[in-house]
Amino acid sequence: MTGTPEQIRTVTRQYGVVYLPQKSASAAGVLFAHSDYIYLLDQQGRVRALYANSDSIDKMVDGIESLLDD
Amino acid sequence: MKAMWLALVMSVVSGVAQADCAVKADNGWVRWVPPVSPNSAAYFTLHNGSDKAVDVVAAESDAARAVELHTVVKTGDLMQMTPVEKVAVAAGDKVEFKPGSYHVMLIDLKQPLEKDSQVKLTLRFADGESLQLALPVKDEGPSEDHSHHHHH
Numbered sequence: 179m180t181g182t183p184e185q186i187r188t189v190t191r192q193y194g195v196v197y198l199p200q201k202s203a204s205a206a207g208v209l210f211a212h213s214d215y216i217y218l219l220d221q222q223g224r225v226r227a228l229y230a231n232s233d234s235i236d237k238m239v240d241g242i243e244s245l246l247d248d
Numbered sequence: 249m250k251a252m253w254l255a256l257v258m259s260v261v262s263g264v265a266q267a268d269c270a271v272k273a274d275n276g277w278v279r280w281v282p283p284v285s286p287n288s289a290a291y292f293t294l295h296n297g298s299d300k301a302v303d304v305v306a307a308e309s310d311a312a313r314a315v316e317l318h319t320v321v322k323t324g325d326l327m328q329m330t331p332v333e334k335v336a337v338a339a340g341d342k343v344e345f346k347p348g349s350y351h352v353m354l355i356d357l358k359q360p361l362e363k364d365s366q367v368k369l370t371l372r373f374a375d376g377e378s379l380q381l382a383l384p385v386k387d388e389g390p391s392e393d394h395s396h397h398h399h400h
Binding site: 180196198200202203204205206209210211212213214231 | 284287313314316318322323325326327328329330331348353355356
Protein backbone atom coordinates (compact mmCIF):
# COMPACT_ATOMS: atom_id res chain seq x y z
CA MET A 179 0.00 0.00 0.00
CA THR A 180 1.27 3.49 -0.72
CA GLY A 181 0.06 7.07 -0.73
CA THR A 182 0.54 10.24 1.24
CA PRO A 183 0.70 9.86 5.05
CA GLU A 184 -2.77 11.46 5.22
CA GLN A 185 -4.24 9.00 2.68
CA ILE A 186 -2.72 6.09 4.57
CA ARG A 187 -4.08 7.41 7.88
CA THR A 188 -7.57 7.67 6.38
CA VAL A 189 -7.59 4.09 5.09
CA THR A 190 -5.98 2.59 8.19
CA ARG A 191 -8.59 4.35 10.37
CA GLN A 192 -11.42 3.00 8.22
CA TYR A 193 -10.17 -0.54 8.70
CA GLY A 194 -8.81 -0.31 12.22
CA VAL A 195 -5.28 -1.08 11.07
CA VAL A 196 -2.49 -0.61 13.58
CA TYR A 197 0.97 0.29 12.28
CA LEU A 198 4.09 1.22 14.19
CA PRO A 199 7.43 2.28 12.69
CA GLN A 200 10.33 0.15 13.93
CA LYS A 201 14.00 0.93 14.31
CA SER A 202 16.10 -1.06 11.89
CA ALA A 203 19.22 -0.78 9.79
CA SER A 204 17.50 -2.11 6.67
CA ALA A 205 18.22 -0.50 3.30
CA ALA A 206 14.47 -0.74 2.74
CA GLY A 207 14.08 2.24 5.07
CA VAL A 208 11.60 2.33 7.93
CA LEU A 209 9.96 -1.05 8.51
CA PHE A 210 6.53 -1.17 10.12
CA ALA A 211 5.00 -3.59 12.54
CA HIS A 212 1.36 -3.82 11.52
CA SER A 213 -1.83 -5.72 12.09
CA ASP A 214 -2.31 -8.51 9.62
CA TYR A 215 -5.91 -9.38 8.82
CA ILE A 216 -7.68 -10.32 5.62
CA TYR A 217 -10.99 -8.46 5.29
CA LEU A 218 -14.09 -9.91 3.70
CA LEU A 219 -16.31 -7.11 2.34
CA ASP A 220 -19.87 -7.48 1.10
CA GLN A 221 -21.27 -5.80 -2.00
CA GLN A 222 -22.05 -2.66 0.01
CA GLY A 223 -18.39 -2.46 1.06
CA ARG A 224 -19.13 -3.39 4.68
CA VAL A 225 -16.61 -5.53 6.55
CA ARG A 226 -18.31 -8.88 7.18
CA ALA A 227 -15.43 -11.02 8.42
CA LEU A 228 -11.81 -10.84 9.47
CA TYR A 229 -9.46 -13.69 8.77
CA ALA A 230 -6.02 -14.30 10.20
CA ASN A 231 -3.18 -15.13 7.88
CA SER A 232 -3.17 -18.61 9.39
CA ASP A 233 -6.86 -19.27 8.64
CA SER A 234 -7.53 -21.97 6.07
CA ILE A 235 -8.59 -21.23 2.52
CA ASP A 236 -11.64 -23.43 3.17
CA LYS A 237 -12.76 -21.19 6.02
CA MET A 238 -12.51 -18.12 3.78
CA VAL A 239 -14.31 -19.89 0.92
CA ASP A 240 -17.13 -20.79 3.33
CA GLY A 241 -17.39 -17.14 4.40
CA ILE A 242 -17.48 -15.92 0.81
CA GLU A 243 -20.11 -18.51 -0.15
CA SER A 244 -22.33 -17.57 2.78
CA LEU A 245 -22.20 -13.91 1.64
CA LEU A 246 -23.07 -14.91 -1.92
CA ASP A 247 -26.14 -16.69 -0.52
CA ASP A 248 -27.27 -13.52 1.33
CA MET B 249 23.80 -25.23 -30.66
CA LYS B 250 23.50 -28.63 -29.02
CA ALA B 251 25.40 -27.42 -25.96
CA MET B 252 23.14 -24.41 -25.70
CA TRP B 253 20.04 -26.63 -25.86
CA LEU B 254 21.43 -28.89 -23.15
CA ALA B 255 22.21 -25.92 -20.91
CA LEU B 256 18.66 -24.66 -21.41
CA VAL B 257 17.16 -28.05 -20.51
CA MET B 258 19.32 -28.35 -17.43
CA SER B 259 18.43 -24.90 -16.18
CA VAL B 260 14.72 -25.59 -16.68
CA VAL B 261 14.89 -28.95 -14.92
CA SER B 262 16.85 -27.82 -11.88
CA GLY B 263 15.78 -24.19 -11.72
CA VAL B 264 18.85 -23.76 -9.62
CA ALA B 265 22.55 -23.93 -10.42
CA GLN B 266 24.26 -26.04 -7.79
CA ALA B 267 27.89 -25.31 -7.07
CA ASP B 268 30.06 -27.75 -5.15
CA CYS B 269 28.64 -26.73 -1.80
CA ALA B 270 27.48 -28.76 1.22
CA VAL B 271 24.19 -26.90 1.08
CA LYS B 272 21.71 -27.43 -1.75
CA ALA B 273 18.62 -25.43 -2.58
CA ASP B 274 15.32 -26.33 -4.20
CA ASN B 275 11.80 -24.89 -4.61
CA GLY B 276 13.34 -21.50 -5.34
CA TRP B 277 11.35 -18.56 -6.68
CA VAL B 278 11.17 -14.78 -6.63
CA ARG B 279 7.84 -13.09 -6.16
CA TRP B 280 6.66 -11.13 -9.20
CA VAL B 281 5.68 -7.60 -8.22
CA PRO B 282 4.14 -4.82 -10.32
CA PRO B 283 6.64 -2.29 -11.70
CA VAL B 284 5.55 0.30 -9.08
CA SER B 285 6.93 -1.89 -6.31
CA PRO B 286 10.60 -1.18 -5.58
CA ASN B 287 11.10 -4.38 -3.58
CA SER B 288 10.54 -8.11 -3.86
CA ALA B 289 11.66 -11.26 -2.08
CA ALA B 290 13.34 -14.55 -2.89
CA TYR B 291 12.29 -17.89 -1.41
CA PHE B 292 13.82 -21.38 -1.46
CA THR B 293 14.50 -24.38 0.76
CA LEU B 294 18.05 -25.00 1.92
CA HIS B 295 19.20 -28.55 2.63
CA ASN B 296 22.36 -29.04 4.65
CA GLY B 297 23.73 -32.44 3.63
CA SER B 298 26.86 -32.09 5.73
CA ASP B 299 27.50 -33.09 9.34
CA LYS B 300 28.17 -29.49 10.38
CA ALA B 301 25.77 -26.65 10.98
CA VAL B 302 26.07 -23.81 8.49
CA ASP B 303 25.07 -20.17 8.77
CA VAL B 304 23.82 -18.12 5.84
CA VAL B 305 25.30 -14.69 6.54
CA ALA B 306 24.61 -12.70 3.37
CA ALA B 307 22.97 -12.71 -0.03
CA GLU B 308 23.87 -10.83 -3.19
CA SER B 309 22.09 -10.21 -6.46
CA ASP B 310 22.59 -7.93 -9.42
CA ALA B 311 18.81 -7.54 -9.62
CA ALA B 312 18.61 -5.14 -6.67
CA ARG B 313 20.67 -2.36 -5.14
CA ALA B 314 20.49 -3.95 -1.68
CA VAL B 315 19.90 -7.56 -0.66
CA GLU B 316 19.17 -8.54 2.94
CA LEU B 317 18.23 -11.60 4.98
CA HIS B 318 14.92 -10.97 6.71
CA THR B 319 12.39 -12.82 8.78
CA VAL B 320 8.85 -12.12 9.90
CA VAL B 321 8.09 -11.91 13.61
CA LYS B 322 4.56 -12.12 14.90
CA THR B 323 3.92 -10.47 18.27
CA GLY B 324 0.34 -10.75 19.39
CA ASP B 325 -1.74 -9.29 16.56
CA LEU B 326 1.14 -7.41 15.00
CA MET B 327 3.47 -8.80 12.38
CA GLN B 328 6.78 -7.29 11.58
CA MET B 329 9.48 -7.89 9.01
CA THR B 330 12.95 -7.53 10.41
CA PRO B 331 16.53 -8.02 9.15
CA VAL B 332 18.52 -10.93 10.60
CA GLU B 333 22.30 -11.31 10.83
CA LYS B 334 22.28 -14.96 9.85
CA VAL B 335 20.11 -17.99 9.25
CA ALA B 336 21.38 -21.26 10.73
CA VAL B 337 20.83 -24.60 9.01
CA ALA B 338 21.58 -27.49 11.37
CA ALA B 339 23.57 -30.52 10.19
CA GLY B 340 21.41 -32.77 8.05
CA ASP B 341 18.50 -30.37 8.39
CA LYS B 342 16.62 -28.00 6.11
CA VAL B 343 15.34 -24.45 6.44
CA GLU B 344 12.53 -23.02 4.34
CA PHE B 345 12.70 -19.44 3.17
CA LYS B 346 9.02 -18.77 2.54
CA PRO B 347 6.35 -16.08 2.82
CA GLY B 348 5.73 -15.21 6.47
CA SER B 349 9.12 -16.56 7.51
CA TYR B 350 12.73 -16.23 6.42
CA HIS B 351 13.22 -14.57 3.03
CA VAL B 352 15.81 -12.71 1.05
CA MET B 353 14.70 -9.12 0.48
CA LEU B 354 15.54 -7.63 -2.90
CA ILE B 355 15.47 -3.93 -2.12
CA ASP B 356 15.35 -1.23 -4.79
CA LEU B 357 15.06 -3.43 -7.87
CA LYS B 358 17.19 -2.15 -10.73
CA GLN B 359 14.48 -2.96 -13.27
CA PRO B 360 10.96 -4.39 -13.12
CA LEU B 361 10.77 -8.16 -12.73
CA GLU B 362 9.52 -10.05 -15.77
CA LYS B 363 7.39 -13.12 -15.09
CA ASP B 364 9.23 -16.38 -15.85
CA SER B 365 12.58 -14.61 -16.11
CA GLN B 366 15.37 -15.69 -13.78
CA VAL B 367 16.98 -13.80 -10.94
CA LYS B 368 20.49 -14.76 -9.98
CA LEU B 369 21.22 -14.87 -6.30
CA THR B 370 24.39 -15.76 -4.39
CA LEU B 371 24.15 -16.96 -0.81
CA ARG B 372 27.23 -16.55 1.36
CA PHE B 373 27.94 -18.82 4.32
CA ALA B 374 29.94 -18.13 7.47
CA ASP B 375 32.58 -20.69 6.47
CA GLY B 376 33.33 -18.79 3.25
CA GLU B 377 31.37 -21.13 0.97
CA SER B 378 28.80 -19.71 -1.37
CA LEU B 379 25.85 -21.02 -3.36
CA GLN B 380 24.69 -19.61 -6.69
CA LEU B 381 20.99 -19.80 -7.46
CA ALA B 382 18.95 -18.88 -10.53
CA LEU B 383 15.38 -18.42 -9.37
CA PRO B 384 12.29 -18.08 -11.57
CA VAL B 385 10.04 -15.04 -11.15
CA LYS B 386 6.53 -16.25 -10.34
CA ASP B 387 3.23 -15.16 -8.78
CA GLU B 388 3.40 -17.81 -6.10
CA GLY B 389 5.55 -20.58 -4.75
CA PRO B 390 5.72 -24.18 -5.93
CA SER B 391 3.49 -25.77 -3.31
CA GLU B 392 1.52 -23.10 -1.51
CA ASP B 393 -1.83 -24.41 -0.34
CA HIS B 394 -1.87 -27.62 -2.35
CA SER B 395 -4.08 -29.17 0.32
CA HIS B 396 -6.72 -26.48 0.13
CA HIS B 397 -8.45 -27.20 -3.17
CA HIS B 398 -12.13 -26.75 -2.63
CA HIS B 399 -14.56 -28.69 -4.76
CA HIS B 400 -18.33 -28.54 -5.14
